[in-house]
Each structure stands twice: as structure tokens, then as C-alpha cells.
Amino acid sequence: MTGALDDMGAMREALQLAAQAQAAGEVPVGAVVLKDGVVIGRGYNAPISGNDACAHAEIIAIQAACAALGNYRLTGCTMVVTLEPCVMCSGAILNARFSRLVFGAHEPKTGAAGSVINVFETAALNHQTAVTEGVLAPACRALMNGFFQGRREVIKRTTTPLREDALRTPDARFSDLVDWPYTPCYTTEISVLNGLRLHYVDEEVRAVTAAPIDVDASGRHGQGACLLLHGAGGWGYQWRYWIEALRARGQRVLVPDLIGFGRSDKPKRVSAHSPAFHAQVMAGLVAALGLSQVRVLDASGGLGAYLTRVHADVFPRSASIEVSRVGAQTVASAPFPDDGYRAAERAFAAAGFFDDDVHVSSDKKRVGEAIRMDAMRPDGEPSERAAALAFLDAFLDA
Numbered sequence: 316m317t318g319a320l321d322d323m324g325a326m327r328e329a330l331q332l333a334a335q336a337q338a339a340g341e342v343p344v345g346a347v348v349l350k351d352g353v354v355i356g357r358g359y360n361a362p363i364s365g366n367d368a369c370a371h372a373e374i375i376a377i378q379a380a381c382a383a384l385g386n387y388r389l390t391g392c393t394m395v396v397t398l399e400p401c402v403m404c405s406g407a408i409l410n411a412r413f414s415r416l417v418f419g420a421h422e423p424k425t426g427a428a429g430s431v432i433n434v435f436e437t438a439a440l441n442h443q444t445a446v447t448e449g450v451l452a453p454a455c456r457a458l459m460n461g462f463f464q465g466r467r468e469v470i471k472r473t474t475t476p477l478r479e480d481a482l483r484t485p486d487a488r489f490s491d492l493v494d495w496p497y498t499p500c501y502t503t504e505i506s507v508l509n510g511l512r513l514h515y516v517d518e519e520v521r522a523v524t525a526a527p528i529d530v531d532a533s534g535r536h537g538q539g540a541c542l543l544l545h546g547a548g549g550w551g552y553q554w555r556y557w558i559e560a561l562r563a564r565g566q567r568v569l570v571p572d573l574i575g576f577g578r579s580d581k582p583k584r585v586s587a588h589s590p591a592f593h594a595q596v597m598a599g600l601v602a603a604l605g606l607s608q609v610r611v612l613d614a615s616g617g618l619g620a621y622l623t624r625v626h627a628d629v630f631p632r633s634a635s636i637e638v639s640r641v642g643a644q645t646v647a648s649a650p651f652p653d654d655g656y657r658a659a660e661r662a663f664a665a666a667g668f669f670d671d672d673v674h675v676s677s678d679k680k681r682v683g684e685a686i687r688m689d690a691m692r693p694d695g696e697p698s699e700r701a702a703a704l705a706f707l708d709a710f711l712d713a
């Protein structure tokens with residue numbers, strides 16, 4: 316690695332270290348010490364393996380940096396860590412005379428840089444360290460959430476028996492999804508599921524106190540709910556760049572993994588899949604959550620339009636979103652290849668799976684260019700993203 320690292324570059328290194336902690340069964344936290352843009356100390360969380368309560372990522376990185384410099388002070392250095400430091404580490408950062416602290420995710424239970432207390436704003440302490448927070452926060456938070464969800468799901472999985480004719484992907488396969496900080500929800504309670512486990516994400520309207528993204532559209536569309544249906548070859552994760560844009564527009568956002576995909580159970584037989592079955596599952600989910608009048612964004616190739624025909628009272632409107640080849644390639648590496656997934660893929664790929672020839676799809680009336688799933692990527696073409704956001708505004712106003 317050559318050239319001076321900026322905060323983001325250093326945070327990426329810290330994230331890699333955090334992943335090493337996770338691989339060792341530790342809470343995934345990583346830290347690097349930067350001097351003039353060069354990493355002079357690295358650490359990742361290791362209290363369990365080292366039988367050492369003090370073996371936090373920051374402490375280990377500080378010890379390495381002091382050894383590298385041959386100095387007990389790290390004046391002019393920057394501590395870059397994936398998680399807001401605890402009281403112990405914040406004290407060590409002050410003692411070492413760091414010039415700057417950069418952290419990723421907040422830690423609401425133990426954070427000592429503002430969440431629980433703020434050691435760095437205590438004027439009486441004789442050294443002041445400047446603090447920058449939130450660098451690559453979604454990735455840092457996703458790593459933590461994935462780790463703790465993985466633990467919780469180990470317990471939950473043993474209590475949700477798997478039907479004999481279905482398969483289930485181990486939750487650990489989903490533990491390090493980037494840009495996916497959402498809590499998994501599961502249900503087996505919808506009668507048509509007949510014991511299959513459905514996974515979904517249910518994210519509330521974005522708090523108005525949160526920093527607005529894009530334009531601040533809160534309130535413009537009133538409150539509503541949207542159901543996001545992924546495409547064949549993918550799972551709910553495909554929608555990761557759409558969720559916050561919708562929440563900022565006053566929408567509660569439901570993102571299921573359809574039966575046969577992602578973290579939902581996967582029947583081994585193609586014949587388990589029919590449009591009516593998937594529609595009943597979605598209608599059942601919405602009813603179980605007490606929702607009505609749910610708008611549908613549909614990348615499944617037709618389930619959204621099917622819902623607006625068969626359950627028009629609940630799903631008044633649907634719009635198609637295209638999954639590009641690029642998107643399809645990334646989902647080809649979906650972490651759940653097995654016979655259940657292949658059965659679902661085959662069912663969805665069958666010609667006319669979602670078409671019923673009695674009705675002409677109302678979806679075909681849509682005007683203008685189709686919006687692509689990838690258009691919402693934060694690193695994508697700005698004009699495409701603007702067009703996607705304008706499309707959302709029009710869709711929610713209609």
C-alpha cells in the first residue's frame with residue numbers, strides 16, 4: 316500500500332481488521348493509527364481469545380504505534396476505529412496525545428465520544444483531541460449488526476423447525492452484507508406458508524431528526540407504506556439503496572425475501588411456486604402487520620402487477636423496476652445456492668409465470684423510460700439517480 320491514506324482509506328483498513336476479529340469470534344472492531352497518512356499501528360478486538368479485558372482494538376493499535384515510533388506519546392497521530400470508543404479506550408487516546416479521533420458507527424450502550432458521555436468534550440482534561448464521526452458508518456454498523464444478529468439467530472433458528480421439503484441457508488452467510496444495517500424479521504404465522512419461514516425487513520419512516528438525504532422530502536407525500544419485491548436471481552438485499560430514499564419520503568418500507576430466496580425457506584420443488592401462492596404470502600404479511608394501501612415496487616417480473624389485480628384493495632399501485640445485467644451478475648453470487656433456490660429460479664424464469672391471460676397487465680401502461688435498480692446507487696451516475704428520485708416522487712404522489 317503506497318500513498319497517504321485519507322480517513323476513508325484508513326477506515327477501510329480498520330474494517331478489514333474488524334472482519335479479522337469477527338472471524339476469530341470476537342466483537343468485530345478494528346483500529347489503525349495514522350501518522351502523516353501512513354499506518355503505524357493496527358489492532359482488532361481480542362479480549363476473549365487473549366483473556367484480556369483491555370484487549371480492545373484501539374489499545375492494541377496504540378501499543379503497536381508506540382512501539383513503532385519508540386515513543387509513549389502519539390502527538391500528531393490519528394486514531395481511526397470502526398466503532399465509537401469506550402471509556403477505557405477514550406482515556407488511552409487522550410493519554411497518548413492523539414491529535415484526532417475518527418470513528419465509524421456510534422455505540423449507544425458504551426460510547427464515550429458522545430453516545431453515553433463525551434470524554435473528548437471535557438474541557439477540564441488537559442489535552443484536546445478533535446473528533447470526526449460517521450466515516451463509512453453504514454459499513455461499520457452493518458458489520459456490528461450482522462455479528463449480533465448472527466448470534467440471536469442461532470438461538471431463534473433452533474426454535475423454528477424447518478419443513479422436510481424445504482431448505483434454509485445458514486444465517487452466517489448473510490452476516491457481512493455491506494450497506495445492510497437492517498434487523499431481520501421472521502414469520503411462520505401466515506397460514507398459506509404452512510410452516511415455511513418468511514424473512515423480511517420492516518423499516519419505519521425515517522425520524523425527522525435524522526440528517527436528510529438527497530432533498531428533504533419528509534412530509535411531502537404524507538405517510539405510507541411500500542413493498543419492495545426483488546427479482547429472480549436476487550433477494551431483498553437488491554433494494555439496499557432504495558430503502559433510505561423511501562423512508563425519507565415518509566414511507567414505511569417492507570422488503571421480503573420471497574419464499575425460495577435469501578433468508579426465507581426454500582421449497583425443493585418447483586411446483587411449490589405459483590403467482591397465487593406468492594401473492595397470498597404478501598397479502599398475509601401486510602395483513603399481519605396491520606397495513607393497508609401498500610404501494611409496490613416490483614423487480615420480480617410481474618408479482619407487483621399480479622398483486623394489484625388480485626388484491627387490489629390492499630395493493631392499489633405497482634411499478635416495475637428493471638434489474639440490469641450488472642445487478643444480475645452481483646446476485647449470481649447470492650449466498651444461498653441449493654436445490655431450493657434453483658427450484659425458485661426455475662419457477663420464476665418460466666415463460667409467463669406471472670401473466671394471466673384473462674387480464675392485460677396494467678403495468679404495461681407505464682410512461683417513459685423504465686427505472687433501473689442500479690440507478691439509486693450512491694456511486695452511480697448522478698443524473699440517473701436524480702431521475703430515480705423524481706420517479707419515486709411521482710410514484711408516491713399518484
Ligand SMILES: [Zn+2]
Binds near residue numbers: 400403404405
Ligand atoms: Zn474500548
